[in-house]
Amino acid sequence: MILSRRSLLAGTALATLPIGIASAAPAPAPVRPNLFVGTGGDGHTYPGAVLPFGMVQLSPDTDVERWATCSGYHHGDGSIMGFSHTHLSGTGIGDMLDVLVVPTREPLKLVPGPLSDPDAGYRQRYSDEQAEPGYYRVRLESGVLAELTVTERTGWHRYTYPRGPGHVLIDLSHLVLDKPGEKPLITDAALTIEPDGTITGTRRVFRWADGRRIFFAMQLSKTPTRIQLYGDGDAPATGLAVKGKRLKAALFFDELGDAPLLIRCGISAVDVAGARANLAAEAYHWDFDRTRRAAMTRWAETLDGLRIQGGxxxxxxxxxxxxxxxxxxxxxxxxxxxxxxxxxxxxxxxxxxxxxxxxxxxxxxxxxxxxxxxxxxxxxxxxxxxxxxxxxxxxxxxxxxxxxxxxxxxxxxxxxxxxxxxxxxxxxxxxxxxxxxxxxxxxxxxxxxxxxxxxxxxxxxxxxxxxxxxxxxxxxxxxxxxxxxxxxxxxxxxxxxxxxxxxxxxxxxxxxxxxxxxxxxxxxxxxxxxxxxxxxxxxxxxxxxxxxxxxxxxxxxxxxxxxxxxxxxxxxxxxxxxxxxxxxxxxxxxxxxxxxxxxxxxxxxxxxxxxxxxxxxxxxxxxxxxxxxxxxxxxMVRRLLTEMYRNAPDGIIGNDDCGQMSAWFLFSALGFYPVDPISGAYVFGGPLFERVALPLGQGRELVVDAPGNGPDTPYVQSVTWNGRPWSKSWIDHATLAKGGTLTFAMGARPNPAFGRDPKDRPPSFDQMPA
Missing domain, CATH: 1.20.1610.10 (alpha-1,2-mannosidases domains)
Structure with missing residues (x-):
């Protein structure tokens, strides 16, 4: 039977920070992020720290037992199991959730316990949850303030504990729920405390990506007072290495309130040496705030060019x-x-x-x-x-x-x-x-x-x-x-x-x-x-x-x-x-x-x-x-833009599917969409905003103008491209990608004459753009 995946989702909200655009109007204020859009309903997104197209997605996990938590997280679950280093965004099948880290001051527990009873395991209720591009923080009920940031290949944790003892649990058995009757979903796992104190490990996972390998290398800013490794069945292991299927490590500290505990972790799909090399190359200092600033700068460089007016x-x-x-x-x-x-x-x-x-x-x-x-x-x-x-x-x-x-x-x-x-x-x-x-x-x-x-x-x-x-x-x-x-x-x-x-x-x-x-x-x-x-x-x-x-x-x-x-x-x-x-x-x-x-x-x-x-x-x-x-x-496009997306955790009506639902909104809000991407044509709908400036790379910029556009003006009256009349109901990629200004005159009533002539209709198959 074919595998299937998905149901309902949402995007998230990301800041668009200011750049200058040619306009007499004042520059619009930055749009603040809401990374929790899509984390509720059946959105299957996550709010944690990631860089654009990064290898590490460091984010909290709230549950692994329902389809709604394919990403490991669901807004409103009420308790957090811990923080793992890999996640899928908006998919309809779950996997990943590698190398779970659980910081706590509670007595040691080796199982998370059910969502319905957080006290039965190492789950923790939480408050003061915040997220922005490249950074996440939350306060756990044990009193630990957890902060996360990333480089491309490493995850960074900063845990601020109250005075007194505490511990960190590393759970390599954590993954999306096993399905009854399936073969064991983890094999060839290993945990080792290296002579230099680095914790290394691996596991082979048979979930969705059948038989994939993950390796990691983790370093802590403080030396644990005591370390206990656990093998299969949570049996305590002797020594500083253990092998099996479902492994864990508990790192105990007599005092953690004197300074934050920092953890940096590199991952690799190749081998431990690759994870260590990634860690050495991207985590060569212990300054969490420096890494956070670098992540925020990277996102700003990627996102700041998008400027929006209206709506x-x-x-x-x-x-x-x-x-x-x-x-x-x-x-x-x-x-x-x-x-x-x-x-x-x-x-x-x-x-x-x-x-x-x-x-x-x-x-x-x-x-x-x-x-x-x-x-x-x-x-x-x-x-x-x-x-x-x-x-x-x-x-x-x-x-x-x-x-x-x-x-x-x-x-x-x-x-x-x-x-x-x-x-x-x-x-x-x-x-x-x-x-x-x-x-x-x-x-x-x-x-x-x-x-x-x-x-x-x-x-x-x-x-x-x-x-x-x-x-x-x-x-x-x-x-x-x-x-x-x-x-x-x-x-x-x-x-x-x-x-x-x-x-x-x-x-x-x-x-x-x-x-x-x-x-x-x-x-x-x-x-x-x-x-x-x-x-x-x-x-x-x-x-x-x-x-x-x-x-x-x-x-x-x-x-x-x-x-x-x-x-x-x-x-x-x-x-x-x-x-x-x-x-x-x-x-x-x-x-x-x-x-x-x-x-x-x-x-x-x-x-x-x-x-x-x-x-x-x-x-x-x-x-x-x-x-x-x-x-x-x-x-219809105006209706879909306004009814199918909301600025809320359940804010999109279907799985984001690695950005597809979000891309539909972006194109459609600009006023066009690639019905057949291979044709090189974008078919006009109608823009949502009064003005959007969008960088196209290499110094080019697309400006979409729709003066006076509002809720009651969904209909295109006419179009101009760089000031010249444009009678077609579509525009080709080669033209648009050069950059320029696409202007829509909008109105409250339809203009049936626009795009009616057969010569102005979009190309398809044997009628391709020149």
């Missing part, structure tokens, strides 16, 4: 929060010496200036997160593209799907690493795409290659033109998403001189037609004999009674009907033309918001049957522009 304070905070969340993943995975573990399970070493990364949620992030980084962080985007190409070469599966910590999890469907590479190619990021082609070709054509759930049925997809619903689950979505990856691969094939393959892929990218029944205008399960599911209901998830055998991936028939991103005009023709397609879109947003009992929580944030809380149809509101009715896009 409400909450909307500005959401915008800034979204910017923050797009800068957390993918996460650094190579050590300071360039070593990393590849998807071939081998250790590789990169030359100076190159970096390996982990945590690519490609099924989600190819849609808006990677387009956002290409537009606003081109230097970082180049590093990521080089890394995706490298992973494509190293993996037996070809283009990465959901790589985590050197393991291909294979979660979700398709092989959307191809889409990420193709978009970068089209948008002019130089890279060695030719070296990725063999892996792409293998995934696209070699049906005997080792497989994962994400490409089940691709042989039948090639032979029959679709994945049969009576042979493979999620067949309708598979057919459509395989078609998009074919579209992506065709661009790379053409660029590297594989003309025949490019033609084959381009033609095969039309296979989406074979699961859209034109007689009813819906994406519909189709069986191996060519027949359609007779008792079709677009609200249902599939034709089988078993809840896991679905015909769609985290969607139903309504949402899957509009999944096509790359051949929108083909879809319009297939469904009967502009008028019928527009009416069908209207029906999507106006249908009753009912779901079957077996619907996953991922299908959330309903407006009619449109589900904003999950990715398959997040572009759907922009499809009105393709039938010459962009004013309907403007109306």
């Amino acid at each position: 409400t304070p909450d909307q500005q905070a959401i915008m800034a929060s979204a910017q923050y969340h797009t800068l957390i993943a993918p996460t650094l995975f190579s050590d300071v010496d360039g070593r990393y573990v590849g998807l071939d399970d081998k250790v590789h070493r990169l030359p100076s200036g190159q970096f390996a990364y982990s945590t690519y949620s490609t099924w989600d992030t190819y849609r808006a997160l990677h387009p956002w980084l290409i537009l606003t962080q081109p230097v970082q985007a180049k590093k990521l593209i080089d890394d995706v190409i490298r992973q494509t070469r190293e993996s037996i599966y070809g283009p990465p799907v959901w790589p985590l910590q050197g393991k291909e999890t294979g979660v979700m469907i398709g092989w959307h690493g191809t889409a990420i590479m193709a978009e970068a190619l089209v948008k002019g990021i130089p890279a060695d795409y030719a070296s990725a082609w063999p892996g792409i070709a293998s995934r696209s054509f070699d049906f005997a290659a080792p497989d994962k759930d994400n490409s089940k049925g691709r042989d039948l997809y090639d032979a029959k033109g679709y994945v049969p619903a009576d042979i493979w689950f999620e067949s309708v979505s598979r057919t459509q998403e395989y078609a998009y990856d074919d579209w992506a691969a065709s661009h790379i094939a053409k660029a590297v001189g594989k003309t025949a393959e490019a033609d084959r892929l381009r033609k095969r990218s039309g296979n989406w037609r074979n699961v859209i029944d034109p007689t009813i205008g819906f994406a519909r399960p189709r069986f191996n004999d060519g027949s359609w599911w007779k008792d079709y209901d677009p609200i249902q998830l599939g034709h089988m009674p078993k809840p896991w055998w679905r015909d769609y991936t985290e969607a139903n028939g309504w949402q899957a009907t509009f999944l096509n991103q790359h051949d929108v005009y083909g879809l319009i023709r297939h469904m009967g033309g502009d008028a019928r397609f527009e009416a069908k879109l209207d029906s999507l947003f106006n249908a009753p918001s009912t779901l079957p009992k077996n619907a996953p929580p991922d299908i959330s944030g309903l407006v009619g049957q449109y589900a904003h809380g999950n990715e398959p149809d997040q572009h759907a509101a922009y499809l009105y522009a393709y039938v010459g009715a962009p004013w309907k896009t403007q109306r």
Whole structure:
């Protein structure tokens, strides 16, 4: 059965600090951060300390026993287990939470105890919780003030104790809840007190990234009075080293109130030597405040350029929060010496200036997160593209799907690493795409290659033109998403001189037609004999009674009907033309918001049957522009911006999915969105604010002006680019990425003439931007 993940989330709030922008108006005040947006509901984000794309995510953990705590943290849980060094942001499957540190003055307890009874274990209630980019603090009920900050590869702790004794527990058994019946989730663990006092250790974890390794090296500013190691079953160990599966160390101090206890910890996926080298390179002093200032400066350099005028304070905070969340993943995975573990399970070493990364949620992030980084962080985007190409070469599966910590999890469907590479190619990021082609070709054509759930049925997809619903689950979505990856691969094939393959892929990218029944205008399960599911209901998830055998991936028939991103005009023709397609879109947003009992929580944030809380149809509101009715896009996008995001812990209606939900907000609040990232086109919606200034790197800046824009003016009257009239309902990446001023004249009533002419409508498939 395919792995799935997610349900509802939120961004967070990140400060946008001031820079000057050309305007007669006074410079707007800084937007203060609220890093707790997304940590409540089913948001699955965390509030702790991290640097942009950093290896270490040092954050509190409140629980590991529910889906709501995939990140280890849930706002309002009331007690903290401790502080671990690795976390996932907004995902729907849990993992990580490595090297838990528990500072306390209470009697030693070796288990956390249940959330319902914090006194039964080492959990502690807490108060005075604060978070800002690169820094976190909280006061624990034992009286300890805990502060956290980071470098890229090290976590820094500062614990201020009241006078008297205390201890620190290091728990290597801490991880996301074991599932009944699974094999042991930790093996090959070790803890050692080295001669110089450094605590080193490792464990192998079989959770989501099956069999990943983590190594650490930890140093303390004070020498413990006594150290006790514990082996499996919490049995006390003798000596200064222990091996097993579930290990712990208790570090006792007779007096901790005379000065704060500092802990600095380096991690590595390669070996202990790598963790020690990372620690030596990035934690060569004991000045916590110096490290904190450096982290805050790094964030300021990354975030300060975003300036916002207009909107409400909450909307500005959401915008800034979204910017923050797009800068957390993918996460650094190579050590300071360039070593990393590849998807071939081998250790590789990169030359100076190159970096390996982990945590690519490609099924989600190819849609808006990677387009956002290409537009606003081109230097970082180049590093990521080089890394995706490298992973494509190293993996037996070809283009990465959901790589985590050197393991291909294979979660979700398709092989959307191809889409990420193709978009970068089209948008002019130089890279060695030719070296990725063999892996792409293998995934696209070699049906005997080792497989994962994400490409089940691709042989039948090639032979029959679709994945049969009576042979493979999620067949309708598979057919459509395989078609998009074919579209992506065709661009790379053409660029590297594989003309025949490019033609084959381009033609095969039309296979989406074979699961859209034109007689009813819906994406519909189709069986191996060519027949359609007779008792079709677009609200249902599939034709089988078993809840896991679905015909769609985290969607139903309504949402899957509009999944096509790359051949929108083909879809319009297939469904009967502009008028019928527009009416069908209207029906999507106006249908009753009912779901079957077996619907996953991922299908959330309903407006009619449109589900904003999950990715398959997040572009759907922009499809009105393709039938010459962009004013309907403007109306719906404004509604989604204001109803689906809030400046609160449960402030976004679906999992952030490593920044995808946040990137949707960022693009849409600016007034445009990449319906098909590979096309190089951004389709206009309508901006949320009066003015936004956004750095694009290399001295370029995009200013989006909408004078007088407010809650009652969602409709675009006209557009200018650098002062010149712009009649199109879209703009191309090459133009926008140069920087300039995009001005929207907004109004309270629609202007149906804007974008109505077919020549002004967005490009798609055979109609590409010049």
